[in-house]
Amino acid sequence: MRRSLLTEILEARTAGRAMAVITQLQPLEHALYFADDTPTANKLAAQYQSEAEQALRSDRNVLIESDQGNVFIQAYNPPLRVIIVGAVHIAQFTAPIATQLNYEVTVVDARRAFANAQRFPNVHVVNEWPDRALPKLKLDHRTAVVALTHDPKLDDPALTGALRSNAFYIGALGSRKTHAARIERLRKHGFDDAELRRIRGPIGLDIGAASPGEIAVSIMAEITRTLRRPKLREPSA
Amino acid sequence: MESRNIMTLRVDDPLHTAAAWLKDGHNVALATVIATWGSSPRPSGSQLVVNESGEFVGSVSGGCVEGAVVTEALDVIRSGQTKLLEFGVPNEDAWELGLACGGQVTIFVEPVTDSVNHG
Numbered sequence: 001m002r003r004s005l006l007t008e009i010l011e012a013r014t015a016g017r018a019m020a021v022i023t024q025l026q027p028l029e030h031a032l033y034f035a036d037d038t039p040t041a042n043k044l045a046a047q048y049q050s051e052a053e054q055a056l057r058s059d060r061n062v063l064i065e066s067d068q069g070n071v072f073i074q075a076y077n078p079p080l081r082v083i084i085v086g087a088v089h090i091a092q093f094t095a096p097i098a099t100q101l102n103y104e105v106t107v108v109d110a111r112r113a114f115a116n117a118q119r120f121p122n123v124h125v126v127n128e129w130p131d132r133a134l135p136k137l138k139l140d141h142r143t144a145v146v147a148l149t150h151d152p153k154l155d156d157p158a159l160t161g162a163l164r165s166n167a168f169y170i171g172a173l174g175s176r177k178t179h180a181a182r183i184e185r186l187r188k189h190g191f192d193d194a195e196l197r198r199i200r201g202p203i204g205l206d207i208g209a210a211s212p213g214e215i216a217v218s219i220m221a222e223i224t225r226t227l228r229r230p231k232l233r234e235p236s237a
Numbered sequence: 238m239e240s241r242n243i244m245t246l247r248v249d250d251p252l253h254t255a256a257a258w259l260k261d262g263h264n265v266a267l268a269t270v271i272a273t274w275g276s277s278p279r280p281s282g283s284q285l286v287v288n289e290s291g292e293f294v295g296s297v298s299g300g301c302v303e304g305a306v307v308t309e310a311l312d313v314i315r316s317g318q319t320k321l322l323e324f325g326v327p328n329e330d331a332w333e334l335g336l337a338c339g340g341q342v343t344i345f346v347e348p349v350t351d352s353v354n355h356g
Binding site: 001002003006007009010013023025026028060061062063070072074075 | 252253255256259267269271272280281282319321343345347348349350351
């Protein structure tokens with residue numbers, strides 16, 4: 001691999017671009033495939049375009065063995081992120097679990113007494129209200145949004161922002177009753193049933209979670225399932 | 238924006254390390270897991286970078302074959318030629334040879350160079 005290619009890979013990763021590195025093992029040759037780019041002129045990238053797309057879609061690297069030689073395709077998707085709105089007790093358990101699962105974690109809460117580096121070490125802390133913070137966070141299809149504040153004044157703007165994005169997961173803490181009321185409020189913002197079904201509520205897989213740590217496990221389990229098995233959907237509440 | 242990439246660009250990231258080492262004038266080889274069978278501990282795409290002093294960052298197994306990969310990588314740095322390594326043998330030597338779990342792993346080692354690619 002040439003240094004110039006390495007630099008290009010690192011730059012694309014910093015920019016959060018979905019990219020596949022195509023390596024022909026013998027004779028050694030590399031090409032980059034970018035999901036957001038116009039069809040490439042590079043012969044190797046053009047030849048393996050569909051495999052590169054598939055690798056990115058499934059988030060799996062693939063070794064293609066053929067008579068013409070072996071080719072390894074490595075998928076670099078933008079980082080997985082969890083945006084936690086509400087620096088509450090459950091958030092303190094959710095953040096480290098998400099970090100362990102290789103998510104970049106951002107905690108959004110304007111209250112500095114709640115959201116600070118002491119309570120949330122090693123994650124991003126944004127001390128702003130959700131309606132201001134979320135647009136700056138550029139939610140994408142690799143982002144999960146978790147609303148934990150219990151306060152409609154804060155949760156609703158977070159959910160509204162999430163619904164207007166491609167976030168792959170949106171969850172909100174609260175009982176079925178709370179969730180039903182929330183859905184009715186959001187409907188008045190002009191969201192239809194299909195859009196509102198994107199919000200998982202009550203949040204988390206139903207594993208009987210009781211303590212904050214258990215609820216955090218149920219949330220991250222639901223996010224994992226939504227990521228890895230996007231077609232599997234629970235009936236809406 | 239500052240909220241991105243603490244994971245991808247942290248200091249123990251192999252590719253990031255490779256770039257930093259090249260900048261400092263080191264010679265570098267990159268090892269990548271390109272295939273796994275059975276219960277191999279690190280998934281396809283896992284990477285390890287090695288410099289000419291034998292320093293390495295990253296992992297391609299649970300720690301069982303890193304020593305052998307580093308040795309092979311030093312050879313790749315010297316020769317400029319790629320290598321394809323296979324580890325993990327499902328016999329009584331498995332423990333000693335590498336992957337105690339019985340998994341198998343194929344690792345591709347290539348030089349990272351300032352000049353043109355070597356074949």
